[in-house]
Amino acid sequence: MAISIKILSNSEYEVTVNSNTTTTHIVTFSDEVHKNLTNEQVTKEELLEFSFKFLLDREPNTSILSSFELTIISKYFSDFEMSVKKWCSNT
Incomplete structure (x- = not known):
């Protein structure tokens, strides 16, 4: 499975999951x-890649919303924010 990220603007990204x-x-x-989740310890693209790996550990790519704001992940998976912060502290 491969994840590719295309920057559309400073706040919008296109993420393709090849599976x-x-x-x-x-x-x-x-x-x-970005700052609240990572304290700017990783790039936005690294945060996106981590976020998709996090999602893909929990559901197939076909179940991931086609368009969403990143923080909505926490509404579905309450451990998302904590997982990001833990990952950033180990990076």
């Missing part, structure tokens, strides 16, 4: 969200 079925997702998040 049995290839899916494309538009993900948005602000600089503020």
Whole structure:
């Protein structure tokens, strides 16, 4: 499985997941969200890649929303924010 990220703007990204079925997702998040989640210890692209690996550990790529704001992941998986912060502290 491969994850590729295309920058559409400072706050919008296109993420493609190549698996049995290839899916494309538009993900948005602000600089503020990036800073709050990572304390700017990783790039936005690294945060996105981690976020998709986190999701793919829990569901198939075909179940991931086609368009969403990054923080919505916490509404579905309450451990998301804690997982990001733990990952960043180990990076």
